[in-house]
Amino acid sequence: MSALTGTTLLARLVLRRDRIRLAIWVLGTPLLGYALAGSVAGIYPDQETRQGYATTSASSLVARAFNGPIHGTDLGAVVVAETYVTLALIVALLSTFAVTRHTRQNEETGRAELLGANVVGRYAPLTAALLVIVGANTVAAVLLTVALAGAGLPLAGSVAAAAAIGGVGVAFTAIAAVTAQLSVTARGANALAAATVGLSFVLRAAGDVLGEQSADGTRVRSAWPSWISPLGWGNQVRAFDGERWWVLALPVALLLAGVALAYALAERRDQGAGLIAPRRGPATAAPRLLSPTGLAWRMQRGTLLGWAVGVAVLGLSMGVAADEFDDMIDANPAAAEAINAMGGGADLINAYLAAMLGLFALTIGAYVVQALLRVRGDEADGVLEAALATAVSRTRWLGTQVLAATLGAIALLLLAGVTTGLGYGIVTGDPLGQAVELGGAALLRLPALLVIAGVVTAIFGLLPRWSVALSWTALLVFLLLGQLGAVLELPQAALNVSPYTHVPAVPAVDPAALPLVVLAAVAAALLAVGVAAFRHRDVPS
Amino acid sequence: MPVISIGNLVKTFGAIRALDGLDLHVEQGEVHGFLGPNGSGKSTTIRILLGLLRRDSGDAQVLGADPWRDAVRLHRRLAYVPGDVSLWPNLTGGEAIDLLGQLRGGLDRRRRDELLHRFDLDPTRRCRTYSKGNRQKVAIVAAFSSPVELYVLDEPTSGLDPLMEAVFQDEVRRVKQAGATVLLSSHVLAEVEALCDRVSIIREGRTVESGTLTELRHLTRTAVTVETARPVTGLDALPGVHDVHEVDGRTHLEVEPAHLDELLGQLIRFGVRALTSTPPTLEQLFLRHYGDDPAATATGAAAVPASPGPATVGASDVDAQADAPRGGAR
Ligand SMILES: Nc1ncnc2c1ncn2[C@@H]1O[C@H](COP(=O)(O)OP(=O)(O)O)[C@@H](O)[C@H]1O
Ligand SMILES: [Mg+2]
Numbered sequence: 001m002s003a004l005t006g007t008t009l010l011a012r013l014v015l016r017r018d019r020i021r022l023a024i025w026v027l028g029t030p031l032l033g034y035a036l037a038g039s040v041a042g043i044y045p046d047q048e049t050r051q052g053y054a055t056t057s058a059s060s061l062v063a064r065a066f067n068g069p070i071h072g073t074d075l076g077a078v079v080v081a082e083t084y085v086t087l088a089l090i091v092a093l094l095s096t097f098a099v100t101r102h103t104r105q106n107e108e109t110g111r112a113e114l115l116g117a118n119v120v121g122r123y124a125p126l127t128a129a130l131l132v133i134v135g136a137n138t139v140a141a142v143l144l145t146v147a148l149a150g151a152g153l154p155l156a157g158s159v160a161a162a163a164a165i166g167g168v169g170v171a172f173t174a175i176a177a178v179t180a181q182l183s184v185t186a187r188g189a190n191a192l193a194a195a196t197v198g199l200s201f202v203l204r205a206a207g208d209v210l211g212e213q214s215a216d217g218t219r220v221r222s223a224w225p226s227w228i229s230p231l232g233w234g235n236q237v238r239a240f241d242g243e244r245w246w247v248l249a250l251p252v253a254l255l256l257a258g259v260a261l262a263y264a265l266a267e268r269r270d271q272g273a274g275l276i277a278p279r280r281g282p283a284t285a286a287p288r289l290l291s292p293t294g295l296a297w298r299m300q301r302g303t304l305l306g307w308a309v310g311v312a313v314l315g316l317s318m319g320v321a322a323d324e325f326d327d328m329i330d331a332n333p334a335a336a337e338a339i340n341a342m343g344g345g346a347d348l349i350n351a352y353l354a355a356m357l358g359l360f361a362l363t364i365g366a367y368v369v370q371a372l373l374r375v376r377g378d379e380a381d382g383v384l385e386a387a388l389a390t391a392v393s394r395t396r397w398l399g400t401q402v403l404a405a406t407l408g409a410i411a412l413l414l415l416a417g418v419t420t421g422l423g424y425g426i427v428t429g430d431p432l433g434q435a436v437e438l439g440g441a442a443l444l445r446l447p448a449l450l451v452i453a454g455v456v457t458a459i460f461g462l463l464p465r466w467s468v469a470l471s472w473t474a475l476l477v478f479l480l481l482g483q484l485g486a487v488l489e490l491p492q493a494a495l496n497v498s499p500y501t502h503v504p505a506v507p508a509v510d511p512a513a514l515p516l517v518v519l520a521a522v523a524a525a526l527l528a529v530g531v532a533a534f535r536h537r538d539v540p541s
Numbered sequence: 542m543p544v545i546s547i548g549n550l551v552k553t554f555g556a557i558r559a560l561d562g563l564d565l566h567v568e569q570g571e572v573h574g575f576l577g578p579n580g581s582g583k584s585t586t587i588r589i590l591l592g593l594l595r596r597d598s599g600d601a602q603v604l605g606a607d608p609w610r611d612a613v614r615l616h617r618r619l620a621y622v623p624g625d626v627s628l629w630p631n632l633t634g635g636e637a638i639d640l641l642g643q644l645r646g647g648l649d650r651r652r653r654d655e656l657l658h659r660f661d662l663d664p665t666r667r668c669r670t671y672s673k674g675n676r677q678k679v680a681i682v683a684a685f686s687s688p689v690e691l692y693v694l695d696e697p698t699s700g701l702d703p704l705m706e707a708v709f710q711d712e713v714r715r716v717k718q719a720g721a722t723v724l725l726s727s728h729v730l731a732e733v734e735a736l737c738d739r740v741s742i743i744r745e746g747r748t749v750e751s752g753t754l755t756e757l758r759h760l761t762r763t764a765v766t767v768e769t770a771r772p773v774t775g776l777d778a779l780p781g782v783h784d785v786h787e788v789d790g791r792t793h794l795e796v797e798p799a800h801l802d803e804l805l806g807q808l809i810r811f812g813v814r815a816l817t818s819t820p821p822t823l824e825q826l827f828l829r830h831y832g833d834d835p836a837a838t839a840t841g842a843a844a845v846p847a848s849p850g851p852a853t854v855g856a857s858d859v860d861a862q863a864d865a866p867r868g869g870a871r
Pocket of ligand 1: 540541554557558559577578579580581582583584585586
């Protein structure tokens with residue numbers, strides 16, 4: 001088949017380019033699964049604690065929304081409830097970005113044209129990318145099976161759970177293959193696919209919330225929206241609870257359909273073109289664009305708007321769910337303990353709210369990293385060179401980017417606190433008071449985000465070529481320390497590495513000025529290092 | 542006072558020695574061609590002149606200031622067209638031009654609109670949809686819309702069609718007329734010949750020639766074909782004469798311009814019937830300097846090449862075209 005000529009060669013190229021990423025993915029997910037399974041086994045060692053966990057999880061709408069439906073009291077079922085959503089989201093996003101990277105991004109940069117002029121069939125690049133990425137998902141699933149079974153879980157359930165997660169990866173591989181045909185830019189393709197991930201999460205959450213609790217109280221039968229979400233399918237396999245193997249056919253079917261659609265679309269369009277036509281725009285610039293600040297706002301506003309919508313929806317739903325939290329805690333001392341560990345303090349509602357605000361601060365950290373890494377993207381593209389050849393100093397340019405990211409972070413934090421407060425206040429009858437209080441509490445997380453901004457800036461100044469990898473790694477380390485550090489019983493010294501460790505968990509505890517001042521000082525030092533290093537280095541480098 | 546003055550400039554990237562003692566002098570008001578094979582260090586030099594890269598050692602002055610320390614102040618007085626233009630993908634071409642112009646300190650709106658028209662550029666399209674040539678036009682329009690003292694152009698026309706090339710040349714002449722100085726890195730020899738008052742040729746990070754085109758021509762041998770009544774003898778013994786051979790009763794040879802006089806004195810004795818003398822084409826000049834044998838080319842102004850360089854291939858003009866080993870340089 002001439003349309004596939006060169007596929008093997010291109011697949012080897014994909015493997016070569018991504019050998020490190022793929023290794024981290026394929027080895028990292030099983031390792032994470034193994035560690036999580038072990039720690040869950042420690043927290044819920046016997047039938048009695050697991051019975052309690054399952055009953056609470058099945059009756060709590062919050063648990064259903066964020067952990068998915070629980071399926072019985074097997075240790076494996078608890079492990080799945082605690083880990084599935086996180087692992088599935090990671091795998092979904094990794095698959096999505098990998099597909100775009102090896103298809104649309106190549107077209108956007110012109111690399112595909114270079115390859116296409118050689119003996120390479122029309123479908124070869126897409127096929128090569130899909131082969132490698134589906135392969136990576138498969139290998140990761142096999143290793144995850146080994147990891148789960150190795151952690152002492154039943155084999156059949158381990159296979160089902162790992163296949164469920166691999167299936168999510170495969171499903172989003174198919175979706176990304178289609179979005180890569182639609183959008184002209186890699187950014188656009190990723191945004192479309194990531195939006196599909198978000199939509200899948202919401203559909204699954206809705207389906208699980210609307211589902212029914214089984215008669216024995218330890219199971220949830222999801223409603224139909226979960227069935228139209230690729231993220232939901234993995235739960236419907238019911239690993240460790242009478243596995244329904246046939247559900248695994250759904251991601252495979254989606255893969256076949258997605259690939260067929262992607263090929264059909266690829267057939268219909270030119271190299272480099274998309275199906276969503278780019279719009280035209282103004283012939284002259286509005287005066288407000290004509291400064292580094294104006295440009296930074298223009299570059300950020302789309303991203304910021306997307307984040308704002310996501311944060312607001314999540315904030316409202318978490319706020320509304322807070323009230324229900326009391327009931328859940330009463331029924332589950334183990335969960336109470338976990339929440340206490342996350343937020344500390346006596347009042348459990350406040351501990352919950354503090355934990356949610358902490359989660360928002362972590363998530364918004366990703367916005368800060370994303371926003372600041374634009375400078376590096378501009379440098380790699382060559383746009384930075386053109387900009388710095390004008391009468392704008394490096395300090396002003398970088399300072400503007402940091403300022404823009406900081407203002408964005410403030411806006412998102414405030415929005416997170418206010419919407420959570422509104423949601424909680426609507427249920428308890430004091431929307432305005434709660435909005436103000438939680439809005440303020442959320443803003444106290446800003447110093448941690450400033451430290452993130454400082455870390456990215458310092459990396460950009462000192463090790464520009466490593467900016468992207470190191471910045472995301474730093475955030476991931478902070479995330480893992482914050483979310484899993486307590487569960488994994490890491491020493492305090494390790495936890496202290498993360499700026500989030502030092503933010504007072506308001507409203508669960510009283511605000512304290514000292515840690516915030518210290519964080520702000522650390523941030524200022526990191527920013528100063530970053531700017532100074534940037535002023536003294538080559539551009540581009 | 543020279544507008545650009547570089548002496549013994551060195552820049553390394555790890556183990557790569559991109560600039561190895563480069564010299565470059567550009568006088569006020571001239572269009573200076575900056576030539577050299579790919580990877581010889583042109584873009585690196587230009588980036589140092591813009592304060593984007595930091596030099597390892599050597600002197601560099603632009604408009605009387607240090608390009609690294611006074612970058613911002615200098616940038617108000619110059620405009621730059623990068624070799625590989627990339628733009629903000631989600632801005633329109635018009636927005637990008639206005640932005641670059643404003644960041645530089647302001648642009649002439651009338652000129653901007655006129656240039657858009659002359660370069661036939663649609664300013665409402667997003668930069669991500671532009672071809673390479675159109676991105677280059679955006680950078681060129683943004684640069685020439687700014688009335689500055691110095692234009693630094695790094696292979697600005699490599700993606701333009703011949704029509705646009707002509708518009709570009711008009712613009713360079715216009716800013717020169719207005720008193721500006723232009724540093725033009727280029728591979729388009731016709732463009733260099735049409736525009737440049739002086740050129741500098743670099744190779745592997747060093748300047749190998751610098752001067753007006755006429756001066757440079759003097760450094761390269763002239764091809765002479767002569768038909769005489771009697772067979773010519775004794776030419777090999779003359780200084781500065783090379784590569785003598787006979788084809789169909791005609792003698793082909795090459796001579797260094799300084800020794801032309803002696804050659805003619807000798808030829809006259811054999812009854813000259815026809816004589817053609819072909820000065821080196823620009824292409825031959827460059828091929829000689831771009832060629833693989835640095836010993837033959839790096840010897841500097843007064844030196845006589847020890848062995849025939851690539852430019853001396855072929856005895857007549859016609860042959861030279863056919864035999865030139867790298868005829869594709871144009
Ligand atoms: N950032 C860099 N890192 C490493 N090597 C570089 C870098 N920039 C340029 N070089 C090297 O320096 C040399 C000169 O490059 P350049 O100035 O771009 O040449 P030109 O513009 O004349 O084609 C080349 O060998 C190139 O590979
Ligand atoms: Mg160059």
